[in-house]
Amino acid sequence: MSRASAGLDIGSTATKCAVVEDGRLVRSVIVPSMPDMVEAAREALRQAGAEGLPVVTTGYGRALHDPRLAQVSEITALAAGVGALRPEAATVVDIGGQDSKVVRVQDGKVLDFAMNDRCAAGTGRFLEVMSRVLGIPQDRFDEVSRADVEPLPISSTCTVFAESEVVGRLSRREPPDRILKGVLAAVCSRVAALGRQVGVAAPVVATGGPARSLAVIRALSEALGMEVVPLLPDPQGVTAFGAALICSRRSGG
Amino acid sequence: MGWERLLEVARDPVAEARARMDREGRPLAVALSSYVPMEILDAFGLCAVRWGPVAEDFPRADGVMQAYACSFVRSALEALLSGDLPAGLVATASGCDGITAVPGMLSVARPDLATAHLRLPIRVDGAAARTQAGRALVAFCEEIRERLGVPLDLTRLDRSARDRQEVRKRILACFEGLAAGSFSAVPAYGAALAAQAMDPAEWLAAFPAEPILPEAGGVPVILSGESVPSLEVIEDLESLGLRVVADDTNTATREASRRVALEAQDLVQSIASSLVDRPWHSPERLVPDRPTAVATRARDAGARAAILLHQKFCDPCAFEAPGLASALREAGIPSLVLELDRQKRLTGGQRTRVQTLVESLP
């Protein structure tokens, strides 16, 4: 009889908890991190039925929750998660709430990585700002940004400049769907720039909240010049899953 | 006395500078480059400190300088403009374009403040460079004399050159102890940071005979970069499982490795030569083999990884980083660039990157 282990990923926008048994995911939950990360962590553990299980924490808020718990970085956890779900993957592109990462992986281990943690361009935050300026909610991105829409380029990648560029285009009554397509291309070009630092190798999988959007995946594939596959059905839960796997290995489960 | 005193200064050098002014009753001279020889400022009877700490917010500096200047320069400007650092003289030396711009900026924002710029050669090869350094240092002394109306005291220069050389030797010895495991990183950096703010004789008196031994464990790393912004950053790195075994930071070993020929007839010329002959120059000086030398030092000390602590918007660092990383990689040492901007501690993202590096080491 094997024991269950948990992984807790306390991100900047969402907290995820995964429970594994025999290396297989049995439960996964997601709760908003704000306004109280510590409370969110507790709530995620409760909803996942993980209280009392051995747990490895990861993510932006990993040190806040309970410093006595074992921690791993979210990049290590991400690689472990991807390694179990898509062992053939060579590169993981993760677009998070306030950072983005490109990780070269092999057998669930990190070979090399690059991370953008300084600037909102190329992160979910940029998409959030632009979604507000354009008046297009993020869950409508796919429907608005269809394949046949011709993008209007957004040249600035500085969020402030890009915002005024988008406002300028809107004030000239240029179509929002074409602007959105340009915005997606700008975000993905920034992620592709990160990728060049480590060298992107196929196959490429995408994780993080925005990876749910087909429009984002399309723009990413275009920016990287190779096919990108979203890690469905739960691209946001991979890191928590990876942390749970690391936990089960450590506790011998 | 002892470590407590040195570490206290290292944590708040600005407070030490102000206390010294009150205590010594002498005007404060702030040096903004490691290429400003502090012994010269001492010899003018000034209370000499080298700027090191980096601030997190620069409301006044933002008004006189663009956001794409590095935070070393901007935080120094902030301290000068806000009056936190009531300097009577600001001394700069040629090097990067950021520091070079400071005297001009101050001439507008604080026209009352005296500045002196040491126009050292950027090239450090050949006799021409040494001659130029000598001429530049003489002109620098002349500029200070003119601006402040005080003469260079040769007796004081002799004493200070000796004291400062001794300080540098002891700092270097602390760092040499890191690889051997006979010294630990926080006091070593503390000693170096404290020396920037303290009177050299007082530093020597406070420097304890007993070393602080490191705790066991940790991944051995080399630290490179222009300035160690704070002891807190060192502590952050240690808390993430790193143990510094070798150093290539400007504020620590690079500066501590300068040697003045103390017995020379003309001490001013001899100090000028020491600036040109200084080993392990900063990347703004044209030295061909810096990356290889750093990689060799890392390997010899048994480092398994390298942390390049760079100031964001530091051009010499940014140009050096890829070549340095590749030389280290060839020596089998992976590296991580941490760009520091307006911060005294590592950010969450930076902690993640350091932790990933540690976790992914074979």
Added chain:
Amino acid sequence: MRKLQHNAVLARTIRNQVLWTRMGSRLGLPVAWVTSGSPVELVLAAGFIPFYPENHAAICAAREMSQGLAEHAEGRGYSRDLCSYARVDLGSQWTGRTPLGRLVPPDLVLVSNNICGTVQNWFRLTAEHFRVPMFFLDTPFHDGPPTEGDVAYVREQLVAMAPEISRVGWRRITEDRLRRVTERSREALELWAQVLETASGRPAPFTSFDAFVHMAPIVSMRGTRRCVAYYRGLLQELRQRSARGDSAIPDERARVIWDNIAIWPAHKPLKKLFERHRVALVADTYTSAWTVEHLDPKDPFTGLAKAYTDILLNHGVAHRVEVLTRMIRRFGAQGFVLHSNRSCKRYSLGQYGVRQVVTGRTGVPGVVIEADMADPRAVSMEHLEQRLVPFFESLGAGT
């Protein structure tokens, strides 16, 4: 408003220069890659064909190739905070992509830090990439005229590098050859100064937007006969325009001065923005960065040492204030625009103070705009309009 006939002449001249470089290199003539502020006279005297990576990066930016090239350099770990000319040009070297068809590889690089500290790193990487020697001229930064010591130091380096350069070149640098080249440089620089001076006429027959483009020969062909001939022709055309009262801007309503390098990714829309508001950009610190008076055919080494130590970017705030104040008065400007160029710290840091002092001295207002000389990702036309339009309106100019 009539177009400059010399726009076509310029295009032809540059095309010929590119062809000449390519052909000469194929014939075995040595090529020197040089910075805009390096003493090109030295390599010309040794028979080199000079090539200007800065110029090349500007062309890449104007032809919308800069972003891709910069991204390549960034992919190799060179930070986006570094100079965009450097990133673009290194990207071009490493990928071989260029709007010129093919890059002609150097036999040596010649660098001087009188324009910034960036070039020494950029050209070191270039020299390493092509495995050629690098010659570095260290020119001490100074406010005020160069001191005797500085001149001696720079001269000593020039004299020391001359035989080394000769060895790589195909003929020896003699004082005589250097004298001839220096004389031609001086003549071209004098003509160029007169060209720029024509914009002091009202209305201005020529603006800095034209100068940004027509400076190409003075940068990259200085010291040649063709360069002298080009500016003689341009000056003649401009004098004719002035005599006829032809203006660069129809119904000129305001005149302003520019500080810093052009914003190449937005060159055309920016030029149109000025035109639309009837604002003539009559002078700038960028195209007039050289000082002619030092070049001395009688003592070429000392003349070169002085001339290349005394260029605009080798001086600080006080000098910039002088230059801008003089220009505002001489050209009768009502305002000045400071391009805060993210790529060029040497040019830009200090501009906030410059603005304050120049306005204090002249009573003329200035505006700071944030942009970049070659990276389109750091240029926003919307931002430029938001800053410039109200400024133009405050000068009494408008659409």
